Each structure stands twice: as structure tokens, then as C-alpha cells.
Amino acid sequence: MQDTLLITFKIMLQSLGITFIAMIVFYALIKVLVTCFPEDN
């Protein structure tokens, strides 16, 4: 049981990490888009 809990914990930590990394990427994406396309022609 301890083993499976440890595996679950690792998966959850990975998921949380990937979710945060994706948000950092999206944050950078928005900054780039807003800078590159500030106004419509």
C-alpha cells in the first residue's frame, strides 16, 4: 500500500508540476502576443 501511495504521490506531484510549467508557458505566450500584436490595423 505504501508503494502504491508513493507512486500516486509522484504522479500527482508530476501533474501539478506540468500544470504549473504549462501556465508559465501560457504566461510567456500571452506576453509575446500582447507585445507583438499590440493593436489591430
Next chain:
Amino acid sequence: MEALLASFKDFTLGNAIMFLIGGVLIYLAIKKDYEPMLLLPIGFGAILANIPSSSAIGEHGFLTILYNAGIATELFPILIFIAIGAMIDFGPLLQQPFMLFFGAAAQLGIFITTIFARALGFTLKEAVSIGIIGAADGPTSIYVANLFAGNLIGPITVAAYSYMSLVPLIQPPVIKALTTPEERKISMDLTLCKVSKTTRILFPIFVTAIAGLLAPMSVSLIGSLMFGNLIRECGVLDKLSQAAQNELSNLVTLLLGITIGSTMIAEHFLTIKTLLILGMGLFAFVFDTAGGVLFAKLLNLFLPHKINPMIGAAGISAFPMSARVIQKMAQKESPGNFILMQAVGANVAGQVGSILAGGVLIYLVSKMTL
């Protein structure tokens, strides 16, 4: 005469209890206005499914046909995502991209609840399906539960939608327990950058591509949401956008609700597992709220301009209810404190965060159990 009474003979105490549960859901929908578009069809579906020898379920029953066509294939949740995408205005998020991080932090409940469910003896796939109630996002819960634990889809859906409607009751005590009155009084400067139409159009396309590359299994979820948003933002498909926001959304919600209700058959629903799922669903919402608030407090240790930590709690996906709750609490602490725009930004981020977390979990767990 005997044939006429056959159904009465087969009517069990379990069926009666399910009638009662169906009735309570219908009552909550009509009288309390708790997610009526979902809880009313779910309640009625539960009644239909618990009539002995019901022709609504079984091989040729229309609810079983709907289940096989729309839930088992994941079609209904995907269509709902297109509709939600067409309804979402990412503007407040694009103007305040920093709020994205609260959309990630407020998914903490998913991960803590999954570990808790695993500790209680649920399988990994069941535990993830229960944890995903913390996404505070009905279609994501249905999507993941159907993929990993089809037998639990009824209680998971009921828990997800019930707690979403109870956000105004669940979040305030958790926020108050974790913040001081001074923290809740913090006012925040509103600096909104201008967002061009090009940015609004490119955002859903890039997000789909990036999310797909990071977690390919999330493409159905994120892709359909972003497709709906692209229809909204492109400016040349107004009729399709309106159709997605109204006709598609209403029709699929109707079919989704009654079909989910039909899975709530007494012998499957009236188990200790259902009670545990309902309990853990609440647990997930509490930890979502705590995750967002504590993350904001952590950031405040380093930021020169402090954030009102209540904003973190708006990072859950229950839109726009959570943002409204936060604004109401802020005004109660300090009349004139207006943090609605920031809360809406975090709330929209929560919608992205919940779907992303769901997609990532599907990807990791599928890879693990291959």
C-alpha cells in the same frame, strides 16, 4: 392483473431511495436554483432508471442508447467544451496573465484528494476520477470519470455539480480560516493592457498546440474548448458562435444530464463508495480554495505590491460564481474595495487550469497503466 402488479413486486427499498434522491435533486434545482440545467435532468433520469423493468434503460432503452452514443464515446463532454469555449471571454486573463498561476494553484484539491482516495483503497484510476471533482468543472469530471471509472460516473457527476453550486457556502469559511481581516482588506491596483483582436485569435490556436505537445491526451479537452473560443473571437462566425453558446449548449446539457441520471441505478449508486465520493468531493473543493489562497500568501512574501490572497481562491473553475464570492467578501471587509476584475481573471485561468490538469492526469495515468 398480475402482470400489472409485476413492477410493484420488483420495486425495492433501493428504488424508493433513488426516487427520493431524484426528487431531492429536482427540488434543489427548482427551489434552490442549484445548477438547475444539470440537476433537474439528472434527478429525473435517476427516477426513470429506477422504475423496475424500465423501458428507458436496457439494450433498447433510449437512455442507454444516449449513454453509448454520447457518454461512452466522450462526445457529449466534448460538445459541451465547444459550447463553453464559445462562451468564455479570455479578455480579463489576457489583460492580466499573472492570474494564470492561480488557475494552477487552485487545482491543488485534485491532487490531494486523489492521494486521499488512494489511501482509502480506491484504485489509481478511481482515485483520479474522484480527485478530478476538484477541477470544479462538470464536463472535465465526466470526461475523466468515464475514461477511468465508468461505474462511478453518477456519484462523481452529482458531487461535482452539487459542490459547484455550493461554492458561495464552501469558499468563505475556508478563506476566512486562512486569512486575516487585514489581508482580506488589501486593495489591488488594476493595470489592464490592451488586447488586440489578433491576440484573441492567436491565443486559442497556440494554447491548443502547446497543451497538445505537453500532454497529447489533453488535446480533446483543450482543443474543443479552444475551438469554441476561436469561433467566438474570429469575428466571421457569429451565427456559429451563437449556436454553440445557445442551441448546442442547451441541447447537449439536456441530454448529458438525463443520461448521467440514468446511470444512478440503486444497486450501483447506494453504496458506501458513493458516500465516500460525496465526502471527498467536498474535501477537494476545500483544498482547491486553500491551495489558491496559500499560493497567493506565498507570493506576498516576495512581491512589493501585495495581492489580496482571496484572489487565489477564485482560481477554481466555477465561473463566474467564485469571482463574485470573492468580490462580495472583499466589499464586506472593506466597502469600496473592488477586486472583481482580478478575480474574474483568476476565475478564467481556473477554467484553463482545470482542463489542463485533467488532460495531464489522463496522460500520466494512461502512460502509467499501459
